[in-house]
Amino acid sequence: MGIFSKFIAKIKGENAFAPSDWQDLERELLASDIGPTLTQSLLDSAHKVKSENAQEALKATLTSYLSTQSRAPITNPEGMTVVMVVGVNGTGKTTSVAKLASNIKSSGSAVVVAAGDTFRAAAVEQLQTWGSRIDVEVVSGKPNGDPASVAFDAVKRAAQSQAQYLIIDTAGRLHNKSDLMAELEKVKRVVEKVAPVSEVLLTIDATTGQNGMAQAKLFAESVSVTGIILTKLDGSARGGIALAIESELNIPIKWVGTGESEADFAVFNASEYIEGLLA
């Protein structure tokens, strides 16, 4: 039984909770990475809760911080759906691109992926290995080539092969590097000359702390992020920063990555996530 459940059990019974219980609860909430601000706000709510359904009440409070945006994938009704996957280095973009492609393919749609990470050594090969593993076409350019031109060519290639989806992988970049963010904006702009970008997915590593907020904010400003892929949720990290992002920036988590195989990928489930935060 998690510390949170223990705490709830105490509220349910005698209301006999000591200051040390509150400290334990604070510790537990902070440990989930939701951040000190949300933690304080939750503690305030917890102080007001009296009743049998304390656990439900707190879950409801947490749930109320979630984004109100739809979590359904955005598609292009008039033609090929173009999805860009963006994020900081090492958050799992390439793996997520492969998983997403595999997911779309198994639902019966034709999908092509573009190896737009021309910067990191062997990133293109990494995606190609994935491509042959999941049997999806990978369009690539030259190493250190212009990522915008790879993406542009990929749109044409995908259209030729009558794909319904094109997923563009991009190089990892730190959100505070304005030149790299400008490059990303250019990729999107160039693609949009030939096809609208329906969805921009940002990978957030579940182990990320409060910096995840800055990442989401700056990527959203640059390329209008439409959803989050919360990666590496299979570890001991609970990914609480995503809740803070949902609450503050109203960007919905759409997908969750939980492992190294293409099957370790699922649509975001709000109640599982919230329960995980309190585990």
Added chain:
Amino acid sequence: MFDSLSARFSSAFSSLRSRGKISAADLDATYAEIRQALLESDVALEVVETFIAQVTEKSTQVLSTIQSGSNQASAIFDVVNSSLVEILGGSARRVRFSKNPPTVIMLAGLQGAGKTTLAGKLAKFYADQGNTPLLVAADLQRPNAVTQLQVVGESINIPVFAPEAGNGIGNPVKTAKAGVEFAKAKQYNMVIVDTAGRLGIDAELMKEASDIRDAVKPDEILFVVDAMIGQDAVRTSQAFLNGVGFDGVVLTKLDGDARGGAALSIASLTKRPIMFASTGEKLSDFDIFYPERMASRILGMGDVATLAEQAKKAFDSDKSAKLEAKFASGEDFTLEDFLDQLSAMSKMGSMSKLMGMLPGGGQMKQLTKGANFDESEIVRTKAIIQSMTPRERQEPKVLNGSRRARIALGAGLKVSDVNNLVDRFSAAQKMMRQIRNGGVPAGMAGMGMPAMAPKPANIPPKKKSKSGNPAKRALEESQ
């Protein structure tokens, strides 16, 4: 939410400094502020609490002996600073070289922490000091991790031992062992073993890592951790400490805007020193970790030591010496010299990165809305100077209207941009002459960064514009 740790510290201390005498309530408020700041930068709660308790105790002792408020404030600042340095690892420790080469360094960490890139950086760092490192590709898990290490090795001319193609095939323990044997036979004096990223809670993979450790008997196991990691740093570092063990920590992606938190938690809980810091995309963006510098950076005192070092690297010492000699001999500072300086400055990194290292830079960043400096201003200024002929760069006086129009065309900018630069430059030149002649310049405006220079509208015209003023005429012609 976005307040950086250093900004919060700065504000906490500046409110202290403005007090005549510090009351217990002032202190409590300051500690509360520090607590919040540390939590927001992902320091684990238990570490925060220990830290605050430690600092409170020490500063209470110190304060009783000091009377004036401002001295008290600086005493508390010293206590906080020295406590930070202490937790962050005292003084930086170097890698222990084995008496019987090769020295074996093993890397371990979570997926995406940056191990493979770091392996390359570490190899370059030691090769530059005259060592002969060998990289061993023992990450046989992640698709094309082996290829990535090979590409990295090739780019820095470091050999890579990679008998297995990877992608899930091959035995990492055997590969690592064979790599060390190979290094021994070929007399490399250092081996850096890259391993697969793994979760702290994955017992099977953790066992594999400890098997690699037992097979290669590393002199140093380095735990590679992303500076952006949150509260999980506690569990993960503990799991790696128990599972594989490590002797030192490497913080990666420190060029991001997350800083401090994880370092403080890990160093404090595992008692292992942070040895290296990785600070950029280039393989040379890597250095020994300096606890004092990190503490200063956290406290908003800026990282002047690093800045000075970067400047030394970026500014060609020959050129600097020439410039100094030129200045001393009474020659004028020319646009050519200015161009050299601009190029050197861009080599040092982005303005916003440099700003973060300056004392009070954190607050200055906030003043400018945390926004980037207009980095493109440097690019534009360089474009203008590069569009000039050598003579024009030496003698800006010859810049008449048609020359200015040609330069503007060449740089892809407006004539008014060229005029701005020339005006600012002559103001700076004039000021430098004054300095040389022992005079104190009237105002420092005009010198320094182009982006920070005042708009020309703020500069009073030096002379009444004569008819045929080239700047004016070129402007008129261009309209």
